[in-house]
Amino acid sequence: MRKLLIANRGEIAARVITTARKLGLETVAVHSDADARALHVDMADEAVHIGPAPVAESYLRTATLLAAAKATGADAIHPGYGFLSENPNFAEAVSAAGLTFVGPPASAIRAMGLKDAAKAAMEAAGVPVVPGYHGADQTPDLLAREAQAIGYPVLIKARAGGGGKGMRLVETADAFADALSAAQREAQASFGDPAVLIEKFITSPRHIEIQVFADTHGNVVHLFERDCSLQRRHQKVIEEAPAPDMPADVRAAMGAAAVEAARAIGYVGAGTVEFIADGSGPLRTDGFWFMEMNTRLQVEHPVTEAITGVDLVALQLAVAAGAPLPFTQDDLTITGHAFEARLYAEDADAGFLPATGTLTHLSFPDGVAFDRAPVRIDSGVRQGDAISPHYDPMIAKVIVHGPDRETALRRLSRALVETQVAGVTTNLGFLKRLADHAGFAAGQVDTGLIGRDIEALTSRDPDRQALALQAAALSALGQAAPAGSDDVWGMNKGWRLWGQATHSVALSRDGARQNIRVTYLGGDRFDIDGTKAQATAQDDSLHITGTTAATLSVHADPTSITVFDKGEITRFERIDTLARETGSGAGSDAVTAPMPGLVTAVHVAPGDTVEADAPLLVLEAMKMEHTLRAPRAGTVAEVLVTAGAQVNNHDLLVRLQDDAHD
Numbered sequence: 320m321r322k323l324l325i326a327n328r329g330e331i332a333a334r335v336i337t338t339a340r341k342l343g344l345e346t347v348a349v350h351s352d353a354d355a356r357a358l359h360v361d362m363a364d365e366a367v368h369i370g371p372a373p374v375a376e377s378y379l380r381t382a383t384l385l386a387a388a389k390a391t392g393a394d395a396i397h398p399g400y401g402f403l404s405e406n407p408n409f410a411e412a413v414s415a416a417g418l419t420f421v422g423p424p425a426s427a428i429r430a431m432g433l434k435d436a437a438k439a440a441m442e443a444a445g446v447p448v449v450p451g452y453h454g455a456d457q458t459p460d461l462l463a464r465e466a467q468a469i470g471y472p473v474l475i476k477a478r479a480g481g482g483g484k485g486m487r488l489v490e491t492a493d494a495f496a497d498a499l500s501a502a503q504r505e506a507q508a509s510f511g512d513p514a515v516l517i518e519k520f521i522t523s524p525r526h527i528e529i530q531v532f533a534d535t536h537g538n539v540v541h542l543f544e545r546d547c548s549l550q551r552r553h554q555k556v557i558e559e560a561p562a563p564d565m566p567a568d569v570r571a572a573m574g575a576a577a578v579e580a581a582r583a584i585g586y587v588g589a590g591t592v593e594f595i596a597d598g599s600g601p602l603r604t605d606g607f608w609f610m611e612m613n614t615r616l617q618v619e620h621p622v623t624e625a626i627t628g629v630d631l632v633a634l635q636l637a638v639a640a641g642a643p644l645p646f647t648q649d650d651l652t653i654t655g656h657a658f659e660a661r662l663y664a665e666d667a668d669a670g671f672l673p674a675t676g677t678l679t680h681l682s683f684p685d686g687v688a689f690d691r692a693p694v695r696i697d698s699g700v701r702q703g704d705a706i707s708p709h710y711d712p713m714i715a716k717v718i719v720h721g722p723d724r725e726t727a728l729r730r731l732s733r734a735l736v737e738t739q740v741a742g743v744t745t746n747l748g749f750l751k752r753l754a755d756h757a758g759f760a761a762g763q764v765d766t767g768l769i770g771r772d773i774e775a776l777t778s779r780d781p782d783r784q785a786l787a788l789q790a791a792a793l794s795a796l797g798q799a800a801p802a803g804s805d806d807v808w809g810m811n812k813g814w815r816l817w818g819q820a821t822h823s824v825a826l827s828r829d830g831a832r833q834n835i836r837v838t839y840l841g842g843d844r845f846d847i848d849g850t851k852a853q854a855t856a857q858d859d860s861l862h863i864t865g866t867t868a869a870t871l872s873v874h875a876d877p878t879s880i881t882v883f884d885k886g887e888i889t890r891f892e893r894i895d896t897l898a899r900e901t902g903s904g905a906g907s908d909a910v911t912a913p914m915p916g917l918v919t920a921v922h923v924a925p926g927d928t929v930e931a932d933a934p935l936l937v938l939e940a941m942k943m944e945h946t947l948r949a950p951r952a953g954t955v956a957e958v959l960v961t962a963g964a965q966v967n968n969h970d971l972l973v974r975l976q977d978d979a980h981d
């Protein structure tokens with residue numbers, strides 16, 4: 320193996336490339352139109368364009384990917400996770416093209432591809448499975464009878480399922496019929512296969528999965544467990560390894576069952592056997608059941624790397640090249656404890672709506688990748704990149720390691736505080752509140768934890784919200800102050816000039832406009848809408864005592880102000896200030912673009928007379944509309960753009976007549 324093509328994008332492509340380079344392999348990235356300048360493209364030695372943004376026309380195209388491998392002389396393909404990683408036809412096509420597929424044989428992927436067949440195979444291999452029905456007969460009456468026999472509550476699952484789709488919890492018999500048709504509809508829509516299985520719903524379930532590894536020489540080991548019980552709607556949010564309060568005998572029993580599962584299907588490479596465990600009391604050797612096997616690397620693999628010191632991607636590549644596993648089961652040990660939090664572009668506080676936009680500011684705690692560092696950040700994006708609607712909205716994985724669970728959790732909380740994202744709404748605050756959750760800290764994890772406390776986990780402290788607004792108002796005025804325009808804050812210089820003046824600033828948050836009146840009282844004292852506040856700025860942080868006291872960080876750009884408060888991020892859009900900043904100030908003749916954007920409307924023509932502040936044109940930038948206004952009363956001399964024009968920062972848009980000379 321000399322040259323590896325990574326048939327994926329984003330964070331996982333970046334992760335695989337990092338290890339491949341360490342091992343001295345040449346790397347080939349593939350990318351869609353939308354990813355032409357993506358991080359993974361920059362990191363690879365070569366990159367091949369494979370089509371337009373939609374995945375069906377790019378990342379899921381087997382023939383195009385194989386052609387890219389051929390054109391670049393790659394001799395192996397790593398599928399990452401998602402996309403084609405669990406597609407047995409892809410694995411076969413790669414092998415048929417004479418290339419090495421970094422993953423299991425197609426037969427093993429197929430054996431685990433459908434949940435019903437997988438459960439049957441595992442039952443035959445003596446692996447405990449969740450009691451339930453996984454037969455071929457899908458007659459609704461029969462399914463209802465089976466559910467009755469299993470005993471409520473039951474879980475209906477799409478046999479082709481993944482990502483929690485096509486899954487329904489049914490508590491009572493009278494709710495079964497509706498839940499069944501909903502699950503079937505969703506399964507048909509998502510997987511083109513309406514077939515379902517029914518399982519006993521395990522109450523207080525814990526999701527505990529075992530990382531397995533097999534080579535082509537018949538060796539199979541496990542690298543212990545990960546606890547992925549912190550889930551929202553069956554989706555993992557924070558994962559950890561090892562599982563809290565895992566007794567040694569249960570670990571050994573689960574590990575042995577997972578190794579058995581892998582052996583039973585002739586597995587090769589990295590795989591994960593997912594179990595559901597009864598978490599209503601201490602874990603028991605007879606209290607866990609096979610759910611499914613993921614025949615690929617998992618998103619949460621870094622926590623296993625952190626506690627074992629094994630680079631799982633390096634091991635995948637070695638095994639794919641035919642090497643035997645470099646260790647036996649007895650060589651493997653657990654060191655310390657690790658967590659991973661998934662940072663997504665989504666508005667957790669508003670029903671977890673996915674968010675898009677440009678990452679105008681992105682900073683992470685200092686991390687060292689792939690070593691046993693206290694903090695590791697796996698990310699596929701950089702500041703300035705866009706989170707588009709085409710792909711998974713993951714921004715980064717924040718991974719921490721510590722000598723024990725308590726230390727690791729403290730480090731997670733700290734790492735989240737040190738993570739700053741502006742321009743795109745994220746779930747950071749939600750993750751931080753979870754990291755600080757008392758039950759989680761006590762290790763009382765089950766898949767219902769988030770759901771039970773969702774209210775508290777998605778609400779902010781109103782005092783701190785008010786404080787964020789106060790900080791944003793000061794920042795907005797600090798920026799607008801005449802003498803302080805260069806540095807982000809420019810505060811002390813600028814503000815002193817205002818004397819006792821009262822200024823008004825308009826900001827909007829989530830579309831709600833707020834006018835804030837700020838009176839400078841001298842020194843570091845202000846009156847902000849009737850609240851007495853004290854504020855001092857240093858570097859990029861602002862120490863403010865208002866509704867409450869805190870040291871905040873503020874990121875200001877031409878359209879918005881983002882306040883970072885210990886993991887809570889609040890974004891305010893600027894109103895008005897833009898118009899004021901336009902051109903070279905009031906009285907000027909020129910109206911220039913305050914930022915790059917698209918002209919969406921032009922309200923004036925040469926010869927028009929305008930009042931001061933009259934709207935001249937509308938610029939759309941950063942997903943917002945900004946009205947650019949006349950800096951003074953006068954006559955329009957020139958309009959240099961039309962609607963639809965793309966303009967750059969400082970481009971001249973409209974010129975007023977120089978009345979003194981006309």
Ligand code: ADP
Nearest residue numbers: 480481482483484518519520521524526553766
């Ligand atoms: P998917 O493949 O769609 O992700 P899984 O079978 O892996 O579905 O299950 C996803 C999650 O649903 C699990 O992590 C667990 O939280 C929950 N779950 C699955 N099966 C059961 C069950 N029998 N009882 C209780 N919860 C379950």
